Amino acid sequence: xxxxxxxxxxxxxxxxxxxxxxxxxxxxxxxxxxxxxxxxxxxxxxxxxxxxxxxxxxxxxxxxxxxxxxxxxxxxxxxxxxxxxxxxxxxxxxxxxxxxxxxxxxxxxxxxxxxx
Amino acid sequence: xxxxxxxxxxxxxxxxxxxxxxxxxxxxxxxxxxxxxxxxxxxxxxxxxxxxxxxxxxxxxxxxxxxxxxxxxxxxxxxxxxxxxxxxxxxxxxxxxxxxxxxxxxxxxxxxxxxxx
Numbered sequence: 001x002x003x004x005x006x007x008x009x010x011x012x013x014x015x016x017x018x019x020x021x022x023x024x025x026x027x028x029x030x031x032x033x034x035x036x037x038x039x040x041x042x043x044x045x046x047x048x049x050x051x052x053x054x055x056x057x058x059x060x061x062x063x064x065x066x067x068x069x070x071x072x073x074x075x076x077x078x079x080x081x082x083x084x085x086x087x088x089x090x091x092x093x094x095x096x097x098x099x100x101x102x103x104x105x106x107x108x109x110x111x112x113x114x115x116x
Numbered sequence: 117x118x119x120x121x122x123x124x125x126x127x128x129x130x131x132x133x134x135x136x137x138x139x140x141x142x143x144x145x146x147x148x149x150x151x152x153x154x155x156x157x158x159x160x161x162x163x164x165x166x167x168x169x170x171x172x173x174x175x176x177x178x179x180x181x182x183x184x185x186x187x188x189x190x191x192x193x194x195x196x197x198x199x200x201x202x203x204x205x206x207x208x209x210x211x212x213x214x215x216x217x218x219x220x221x222x223x224x225x226x227x228x229x230x231x232x233x
Contacts, residue, residue, distance in 0.1 A: 006158070032220075034221075036222075036224075041226065042226055042227075043120070043207050043209070043224025043225050043226050043227055044159070044207075044222075044224050045224065046221045046222065049220075089158065089159060103149075103161055103164060103172060104149075104161065104222065105161070106151075106158055106159035106160075106161075107158060108156075108157065108158030109158045109159070
């Protein structure tokens with residue numbers, strides 16, 4: 001129930017195309033859903049995030065679509081560029097049981113390659 | 117700000133040896149997380165601290181793993197004895213309270229690539 005399932009494991013997209021990465025979860029108590037982007041040799045960095053009371057969030061070419069009833073959320077990268085080639089992780093945050101702390105559960109990651 | 121600093125960047129050791137990974141969080145951050153990254157399992161949370169106190173260590177795989185945070189600016193993750201299956205990239209991340217919203221963003225270090233032969 002604590003898992004976040006991410007697909008696909010890898011993705012190849014032509015420059016200018018749309019990249020779509022999907023995640024699914026079971027725990028309805030998750031309260032925050034970020035996406036992290038990781039370049040080779042670097043740590044993940046926050047890309048965009050959404051709360052479950054919103055169905056969509058857009059920041060530039062990046063959009064999160066959130067389906068609360070299906071317990072799924074996805075990342076869409078419009079007009080994909082070679083510079084977007086990286087590993088993308090979805091995550092879900094668990095509320096604290098009785099304290100002010102949270103923890104994040106990450107998906108297994110998607111390696112995106114955008115061809116020039 | 118220099119960000120989260122981890123050392124060493126790479127560690128190669130032999131099975132049975134003790135390994136110590138180090139992390140300096142961003143100044144002022146009161147949460148520190150240790151994650152392990154592998155191809156098969158992605159990013160796994162090992163343990164996290166709040167104000168230097170371990171809060172949840174349920175992700176620590178075995179007693180061979182231990183973590184400490186003696187002060188707000190330093191944490192270690194130790195593996196003793198190390199085994200080949202411990203080979204992975206280990207990340208440290210930190211975050212802080214801001215405007216009542218906790219842990220909105222994790223700041224990751226560049227990781228330590230551990231190879232146990």
